[in-house]
Amino acid sequence: MMYLSQLLIDTGGDPDRYRPGRMWLNNIYNVHRRLSMAFPMRLRRDADREFLKPYDPADFAKRQFLFRVDNDIDGNSQRAVVIIQSTVKPDWDWAFQNASHFLAAPPQVIEYNPIFKTGQELHFRILMNLSVKRNVEEVEESAFGKTKTGRILHKRVAFTWNEDTTPDDAIGDWFAGKAVAQGFCPIRTRLLNLAWVYGSKSEATGMRPRRENVFRKLKYRSALLEGILRVDDPVKFTAALKNGIGSAKSMGFGLLSVRPV
Structure with missing residues (x-):
């Protein structure tokens, strides 16, 4: 079982106004770091429910997800979506509780369990x-x-x-x-x-x-x-889908x- 998440990012359409979502997307490491916060170790989440402690990579699971930033959605360059595929269910509320202004809509999460056939x-x-x-x-x-x-x-x-x-x-x-x-x-x-x-x-x-x-x-x-x-x-292809390519x-x-x- 896997999970697919979609995050609609508030990139803003007015160049004269502060656009934290667009600035966040401009540094791909910051994107990775924020997304990894959706997969905290239980001890970290239980001890810091308000997410007040500084980010420490050791508090979050490694290699639990893949993601892609799509900057042009339906021909609209002012919209950006982050697609995340994970092996465990993410906790986006916890990850974005101190950065909800990045999001233009509540995160969407669905279960994902594809089955493929030879020649498909x-x-x-x-x-x-x-x-x-x-x-x-x-x-x-x-x-x-x-x-x-x-x-x-x-x-x-x-x-x-x-x-x-x-x-x-x-x-x-x-x-x-x-x-x-x-x-x-x-x-x-x-x-x-x-x-x-x-x-x-x-x-x-x-x-x-x-x-x-x-x-x-x-x-x-x-x-x-x-x-x-x-x-x-189908077996190799499913593994590639799960683990990513390249x-x-x-x-x-x-x-x-x-x-x-």
């Missing part, structure tokens, strides 16, 4: 993190500049393509390669949007006081894809949404 065709939508793993030489930064260390790191880098290939074809082929191990085959794939997703995350620096924390910048290459797929292996799932990537053709 489905409409799909997914936001993928366009990345591949490459061997890259390590570079250290200092006050004197950048220096190559000679060590080779196996790093994840943004996916690129040749100039003689269109983004639609290159990304479509890349996604089809991902799909093979996930029990499905894309019949038709359309690239809806190619963009960057940004965020920043506070990190402690060694033994410095907390007030001297630095913010690590986050940047992800994203591709919003839609199309039609065929289910080849990298950076905690930052809003990899949630595969499907509906009948």
Whole structure:
């Protein structure tokens, strides 16, 4: 059993007025952090029913959900919806009790227990993190500049393509390669949007006081894809739906949404 949630975000239509919902969406780590608050450990929730204590990742379950931010709903760029798929029922009232001004409507939650058949065709939508793993030489930064260390790191880098290939074809082929191990085959794939997703995350620096924390910048290459797929292996496909596809799932990537053709 899984759960699907829909959060309609108050992004505001007046650029001259304060728009906390839109500002919240501009930092994908803040979105992840707020959504994770819907899955608190029982001890944390029982001890802090008014959510007055500071956020601590250790108080919340890990990898309980996938999510995607859809910024353009029914052609209206002023509306934004966050879709969340979770393995446990979320507590949105607790998560947003001190941030209800982000929401334009009460959260909607339904049970989700899909069953698939071999050969079944489905409409799909997914936001993928366009990345591949490459061997890259390590570079250290200092006050004197950048220096190559000679060590080779196996790093994840943004996916690129040749100039003689269109983004639609290159990304479509890349996604089809991902799909093979996930029990499905894309019949038709359309690239809806190619963009960057940004965020920043506070990190402690060694033994410095907390007030001297630095913010690590986050940047992800994203591709919003839609199309039609065929289910080849229902067991693998169901697992892919549950676990997500690709990298950076905690930052809003990899949630595969499907509906009948």
